[in-house]
Amino acid sequence: MKLHRESKGTITVATILFIIIGVVAIYFLKIWSLLIIMPLLLVYSLVFWFFRVPNRDILEHRENVIAPVDGKVVMIKEVEETEFLKEKAIQVSIFMSPLNVHICRYPVSGEVIYKKYHSGKYLVAWHEKSSTENERTTVAVQSMTNHKIVFRQIAGYVARRIVFYCNKGDQAKAGHEFGFIKFGSRMDVFLPLDTEIICKIGDITKGGLDVIARMKD
Structure with a gap:
């Protein structure tokens, strides 16, 4: 292994x-x-x-939004993304238990245009306020469909270490690794309002493989 x-x-x-x-x-x-x-x-x-690393055949994607982590979809909601987009977006949140693979993957392909680390609290990862109050990172990618996609690693009550390896200007490839979170946490993806959401609350996702949404080209 x-x-x-x-x-x-x-x-x-x-x-x-x-x-x-x-x-x-x-x-x-x-x-x-x-x-x-x-x-x-x-x-x-x-x-x-x-800490296992599963073997997965990652395909090329353009319009598809890929599950960035293994876990369970716990939220699909229209919200105001205030850090980077500063506009309404659809938030898709996936919760990872300590038994899930915790590799974090790019949900879309394109270019990294923003990254920032935030220190913060350690609320339980499924708490709605954890997206803005917990220790977290925020990354934005200009997608191949010319959309700005924001995604966020969020530390949970147990998780105490978030790492992300991407830098501004890097080429993002959907399904490929950009970071890791140690022990129970959450990943949020913020998508344009006209995005076709394919997943539903309660779905179990496999990072890098499952399509959770599709953007208009």
Whole structure:
């Protein structure tokens, strides 16, 4: 199983803790140490599972908006996007549980025209205000259909590290990675009002594969 590059520090710390706790438990508890070691082994395995990188065949897209993450669609709503667009847009929000793949992918192809990191709170990721109050990043892409598309990584109550690798002027390719969020979080995509929304609330998405909307060319 291939692991994400962001896993190195977390897995190193988890391995050291697992060994220390396991050795101490065996020394003091003998056979009863299994009551501690087995649950720890499960948690340790989940850390590896969280950082997995699945093999996915990413296609070329022009009008299609691709699910940027694995997760569940929790919101489709007309809102005022005040940071970059400064106009009404359709917000599609996808919530990621700690068991989902947490690679963040470009939802559209085009050119990166804006990026910004915001420090903030750690409200639960499905809270509506988390989009504007939590630690987050905002990226905007001028799409191949000549639309400005904004998308936002949002830290949740558990997530405490957001990374994004894109820079202004980069070429965005729908479905390809631009960042990562560690442990339970959310991704918002802001689309033009005339966008055809294909997904619905409750849908389970696979990042880089599923089409969630289609823009007019």
